[in-house]
Amino acid sequence: MDLLFRILEKIFNPISDKYKDIANGVLLALMSLAWWFLVLITVERIEQYSPELLVRVFSLIGVSIGVYVAIWKLVNDQQWRRSEAYLEQAKELFEKAFNALKLDPETNYPVNDRYAWLSSSRLLLAALDLGKKIEDRSHKETFEEYMEFWRVQFADLLKLDQRDILENDYFYQEGALIAYTPEDRAPIPERAIAVLYRFLQWPEGREDRLSYEDNFSDEELKRIEVFGASSIYHYCRERRRAIRGD
Structure with missing residues (x-):
């Protein structure tokens, strides 16, 4: 059939x-x-x-x-x-990929475990592959938004855009970079790191809906100055002054 x-x-x-x-x-x-x-x-x-x-x-x-x-x-x-089945399976795989990176309670950062990073990257790739099979237009749009949600979650968890977030030996144990014994902490494969790192980058050609929105109008700022949060008004006022070079 x-x-x-x-x-x-x-x-x-x-x-x-x-x-x-x-x-x-x-x-x-x-x-x-x-x-x-x-x-x-x-x-x-x-x-x-x-x-x-x-x-x-x-x-x-x-x-x-x-x-x-x-x-x-x-x-x-x-x-x-x-298409709906692919979408639901992709949702589950995104969540499993995120949960595979177990947090270290002392550092509040994912543990430097080879199998955790391997599992996360493989599950993430599986979710992305399912997304390519989705044919229904509405399901595609839902998948794109769901993928963006998890992109933010992974970025907040891994913080790979911060230079000093990790020690240099986080991904490997000194003396066990290439060859290692069962007693050593196995190095995390570079490809697994690359998969997660690439996922965090803004996709080339993806439309940013925020780019079509305007900043506050003068009327809105006047209302915020009187009735809204003063920090918003202060920020917008100083930003405009900086742009003008005042």
């Missing part, structure tokens, strides 16, 4: 999700035109006009369109359910 759905998707969803509705509409229109063309040819070749035959032809057209709509809905419903 799954194979049948995949074949139907190849036929009825040949274009990306972005243009899926347009593609399906065009395909339906082309099928309708093709049927009308066949009807006209059939009518033209009928020597004696037969209303009964025309009724049969129009009935066939209606049935064919109904079948197409039913198949289209079946394929899209199946795609939506599969």
Whole structure:
């Protein structure tokens, strides 16, 4: 049954999700035109006009369109359910990847454990791979926002943008960088660190919704000065002065 759905998707969803509705509409229109063309040819070749035959032809057209709509809905419903399943699995994997980095109660920072970092990076990659399989547009948007939420959580936990957050030997034990024994603390693989570090970076080409928002207007600042938090007004006033060079 799954194979049948995949074949139907190849036929009825040949274009990306972005243009899926347009593609399906065009395909339906082309099928309708093709049927009308066949009807006209059939009518033209009928020597004696037969209303009964025309009724049969129009009935066939209606049935064919109904079948197409039913198949289209079946394929899209199946795609939506599969997309939803990928989204839910990705959510769970993001959370598991975060929880894999156990905190050291003394430092309040993830323990420098090889397997913890390996598990976290692998789970994170699995979540991102599932995100690539999501086809439904609304699910894609939800995944993007959920991914951004976890990006902030990981950044707040790891703080890899702070130069002095970690000791130089956090990722390895002195004398056990390449070769190590079971008694040594195994080094954390560079690739595992790279996966988490790259995830924390702002994705190239990602739209920042905040860039479309404006700063406070003068009217808003006047209201804040009287009724709002004085720290907001003070900050905005000093910022404007600094920009003007006052």
